[in-house]
Amino acid sequence: MSDDHVYLTLAEEHEDDTRWAYGTGFEDPLHGVDTTVPDGVDRAALAGLCLALGDDALVAAQRLAEWTTRAPELEEEVALANIGLDLLGQARLLYARCGQVDGTGRGEDAYAYFRDPAGFRNVTLAELPNGDFAFSMVRLLVFASWRLAHLQRLTASPDPVLAAVAAKGVKELTYHRQYAAEWVVRLGDGTEESHRRTRAALRQVTPHLGELFTAYDAREEVVAVLRQVTDAAGVPLPAWTPGPGAGRRGVHTEHLAPLLAELQSVARAHPEASW
């Protein structure tokens, strides 16, 4: 084997397998990780948390992927796809952990492809349609700021796997938030039209903010970040009231079902297939 032609070498060795293909039946993303659940950890609560955080990431990643071929510029398309890939990676690890902890032994595909909308526990903010670019940036700013604060707290989780996934996620979400924040400032402080659309986007996300802060206490921290951005953008941050999480109870907007129908269609048409 020669190191000089890496791609050729890899291709020759793998003529007969499908590792380079995309589909179902990936290797366990937690392959080779010590998956012991420490004594004293509430397995049901841990599984529920992994599922909810995994669903947030999967649904947000799918919305980001919808920008592919439709973004205003190639650079933004690459950026949105990269951010989606990070979130998809987080979802895979969280689903794998969920399957180990909830006692079912299910793999990631079972969670992503074979649950119906009512089984999903993502916050409704994640499932809202992309709208225009301003809405997508405002939503990403809120989502990334909130998830960053949430995951940062979970780096202290008694479950070492969740803590490690969270620590990795913090690094990734830091630059997701940076990207979205810079766009919101640019749009809010841009033309009359981009300013108008940014304000409208903030009004549209407001009804979905209440459920973000019910389970843990990071509201002030996240609001401070959002206010920092909206002040720099010259747009008002609308007020909202915390409320019980509809998405976390499996009650979703009408937008989740079509998203999942598209995401799940191939896996359901060809169950157990790998390609």
Place this chain on the structure above:
Amino acid sequence: MVTAPADARRARHIAGRVPDPELPMLTLADLGVLRAVDVGPDGTVVVSLTPTYSGCPAMAEMRAQAAARLRAAGYPRVKVRTVLDPPWTTDWITPEGRRKLAEHGIAPPGPAPRPAPGPVPLVLTATRRAVPCPRCGAADTEETSRFGATSCKALWRCRACREPFEYVKEI
């Protein structure tokens, strides 16, 4: 008769020379993802790898390549562990790895930000790093996009020689 430490060194050398699928000028050792290689009393080689990014699609490939090369080198029993903690940082890219990146026209990363206690600060007034052009060495460069062809790279261009280049961003 090979002593165990020498055996572990040899196994580490073999696993460490596997190329990264996305940055093929770098080996797993250069990239800093090879955390440990141990040889057990029964001859089982345990390779510890850490992923670069959560969504890194190259992990399965790295794992398969490391195991295949070790088996080919006479270690029939190979286990690959994934180490999630502590998370990978670009600070683990070796000086040799940085030299190879620059040689291939990719600007190596600067020091990664150190996590501090408390909320992660958001800085909106851009204090951009000075990234010297890997081709001509000029300091007059600018970022064109923070995201590139792979998770770990940003797109930059040099204002002096006008060439675009990639930059491994700090994480």
